[in-house]
Amino acid sequence: MAQTRKPSRSKPQKTSAIPFFEPALFQRAIHPQSAISASDFSVAEIRRILLSADTLEKEEPLRRAKRLAKRRVALLFYESSTRTRTSFELAAKALGADTTLVSSLSSSIEKGESLKDTGITLKALGAECIILRSPYSGAPYLLARATGLPVLNAGDGMAEHPSQALLDLRTMLRFRGIKATAISEKCLRGVTVTICGDILHSRVARSNLLTLPRLGAQVILCGPPELLPEIASSMGPGIQVERDFDAALRRSQIVMMLRIQAERLAGMKIDLDDYRRRYQANADRMAAHAPEALVMHPGPIIRGMEITSEVADGPNSAIAEQVHHGVPIRMALVARALAGVKVDRR
Numbered sequence: 400m401a402q403t404r405k406p407s408r409s410k411p412q413k414t415s416a417i418p419f420f421e422p423a424l425f426q427r428a429i430h431p432q433s434a435i436s437a438s439d440f441s442v443a444e445i446r447r448i449l450l451s452a453d454t455l456e457k458e459e460p461l462r463r464a465k466r467l468a469k470r471r472v473a474l475l476f477y478e479s480s481t482r483t484r485t486s487f488e489l490a491a492k493a494l495g496a497d498t499t500l501v502s503s504l505s506s507s508i509e510k511g512e513s514l515k516d517t518g519i520t521l522k523a524l525g526a527e528c529i530i531l532r533s534p535y536s537g538a539p540y541l542l543a544r545a546t547g548l549p550v551l552n553a554g555d556g557m558a559e560h561p562s563q564a565l566l567d568l569r570t571m572l573r574f575r576g577i578k579a580t581a582i583s584e585k586c587l588r589g590v591t592v593t594i595c596g597d598i599l600h601s602r603v604a605r606s607n608l609l610t611l612p613r614l615g616a617q618v619i620l621c622g623p624p625e626l627l628p629e630i631a632s633s634m635g636p637g638i639q640v641e642r643d644f645d646a647a648l649r650r651s652q653i654v655m656m657l658r659i660q661a662e663r664l665a666g667m668k669i670d671l672d673d674y675r676r677r678y679q680a681n682a683d684r685m686a687a688h689a690p691e692a693l694v695m696h697p698g699p700i701i702r703g704m705e706i707t708s709e710v711a712d713g714p715n716s717a718i719a720e721q722v723h724h725g726v727p728i729r730m731a732l733v734a735r736a737l738a739g740v741k742v743d744r745r
Contacts, residue, residue, distance in 0.1 A: 430549040432736045435539045437561040437609040442584055445610070449569060449579035451731035452724075460493070468495035470737050473526035475517065475542075476553070477503045477533045482698055483553050483563070486725035487530050491733050493726070499526075514538055515545040522546045528736045531555070549736035551729075557600050562732055563697055564606035566724040568614075570717050571653055573724075574693045588615035593647045595621040595678055596657030596705050598631055603697045604657060605634075612637035619647045622678060625667055626659075644678050648688035655695040656680050656705045675704065682709040693717050 429435070440448065455463060472491040476484055484500070491498045501521070512520075514533070521529060528549045531539050536556030543550040554560045572579070577586055592611055598604045598620050608631075611618050618638045620631050632640045641647040648654065659674070680694065694706075694716045702708050711718060 427544050427547040429543040432549040433543050434561050434732050435552045436559050437564045437606040446582040448731045452727035455730040456727040464495035466494045470496045471525045472496045472498045472528045473521045474500045474530045487729050490726050490729035518542045518546040558602055559606045560602040561606050563603050564610045566728040569724045570721050585615045591617045591651045592653040593619040593651040594655045597660050598622050598627040600660045601657050608634050621647045645688050651692050653693045658701045680710045681707045
């Protein structure tokens with residue numbers, strides 16, 4: 400009688416198919432040389448960045464241009480910008496890097512391409528670092544995780560603007576006669592900085608609030624309740640809210656004015672005449688309450704609103720100096736970012 404064979408129980412074949420979606424592919428760790436939040440920098444790292452800015456600013460231009468010769472930096476700007484975009488571009492080029500500017504009005508972004516896909520495209524084209532400005536808070540984190548590249552935050556929504564805080568700090572240190580080598584947790588002890596204006600919507604204010612108190616400064620926030628909620632004082636020690644601008648000025652050695660961000664005030668009722676009366680930095684007010692105070696403004700300035708021309712152009716104004724410090728600070732950040740990137744031209 401013929402024997403009946405048992406059916407084969409062979410093990411299933413292994414497949415090499417790639418899964419349709421693998422979350423890990425899009426959840427890379429953020430590159431350690433990114434600069435997304437002011438909180439990314441320890442006091443020691445702040446010192447290193449400012450020392451690097453000093454070195455790069457003084458370096459002979461032809462020698463400096465060899466540092467990042469032919470490295471590739473992409474500037475991805477979803478919002479208009481003059482100071483930040485220009486200074487980042489000049490900074491990268493001063494180091495010898497090749498730059499390309501991608502704006503929302505001259506790219507596939509206008510056709511609806513996502514931030515992630517734009518970032519992946521830029522990386523595939525050879526970008527080694529991306530400088531991003533976006534109207535959406537948190538966008539730099541998404542881009543950094545999607546690409547694995549160092550991302551420099553040039554302003555994200557109402558969140559942060561860390562390079563602005565660093566150049567503001569450099570301006571303040573120069574005013575106080577403090578060298579970068581002396582940066583410490585106590586270097587601004589005894590210094591009171593008033594930040595006045597639209598604190599609620601200000602990414603500049605947030606990054607400064609994450610920086611200045613850690614160096615010993617006292618920070619007074621000033622503005623109407625609609626633009627400055629009381630909870631702002633809870634961001635950390637050394638921060639307080641003062642509604643009386645004149646009282647804040649009398650205690651301050653440095654005053655930073657912020658513009659009213661009309662594009663972010665939808666649904667809010669702000670009496671602009673009352674705002675000027677209570678919070679404008681004008682010649683009479685400054686002379687009466689803070690005649691020696693350094694006056695700063697991250698720009699753009701709305702003359703006649705938060706500040707008058709007499710003050711903006713006056714002898715105590717450091718507004719143009721702030722702009723000047725943008726290039727060396729951003730040279731230091733670009734050099735820091737690309738120092739940790741291996742070149743792969745495949």
